[in-house]
Amino acid sequence: MRKISLIIAMIVTFSLSLHAFTLGKLGNFEFKKVTKNVWIMHGPPMNPSVENEGFMNNPSFVEGEHGTIVIDPGGNYNVGKKIVAEYKKATNKPVLAILNTHKHGDHWFAGKAFQEAFPDAQSYAHPNMIKASKDGEARVWYNILEGLSKNLKGTDGPFAFPTKVLKDGDVLKIDGQTFKVFHPERAHTDTDILIEHTESNTLWLGDNLMDCRLGGMDESSSVFGNIELLEDILAQRKGYKKYDLYVPGHGPSGEMHKTIDPFLNYFTVVLKWAKKGYADGKESYEIKPEVSAELKDYHDWDEFDRQMGKHLMKAYSEVEAKDF
């Protein structure tokens, strides 16, 4: 009898691993219950690539009594189908809603696969996110991500644009779960929402927080704004509380200082040097080696070499703009 159950266990394990969401040597990915009724699949914190199939964010869901609320479903339709398959291993409940933190496609494009599997799910975002995405950002991100991962086929025509809006201060109640919405005017982008799940005391920060990787900023972003936001969260100002869990857009989740301090410190150092360089009348490329030396703890972060110089230039332009 014991032998038979061992064989059954082996077959089950084998068949599960056959259908695991595996990305080569990056390993297997699955939803894990991280606290109370919160599940997260932490993606590899690296740039989108053929190897990771364009999956590198942190899709999450909150489990209610009758259904779930998904946050940032993932980076394209094809990995989305794999993420949906993993979702179905974690729960039998339907998705009731999808909350999207910002306009970048590596976070929301997989919503298409979730909406295909759960047609009644309502998709939410800040109005700026919906407008920017429809006005061309979705296409821009499709092209960026297709260039890097070659896995975007099926993600468009049409894109899974969110249809419901969430604004700063909104409190969304779904299936007995409470979500408080924060919108910093300008931080990672001008389309961001941060999401507090009150019952589990968790905060999703979108890409206003990253760990182990750096990402691009654009003309809608603000280094000043991103720093101010993270300082507000640490100081528990503007409605932010002390949370049990902080979830970044990329990289591991964790407790307050361990999760927030590295990224905040990175931008603080970049801005400090931008102010100094500007005051000394130096170009950003002239001070880049000194900035890089002070940021030596970040050299192993994915994309450091490509992004740090750009962030420094961005900080310069903001310092200059404030001077006028």
Ligand SMILES: [Zn+2]
């Ligand atoms: Zn982003």
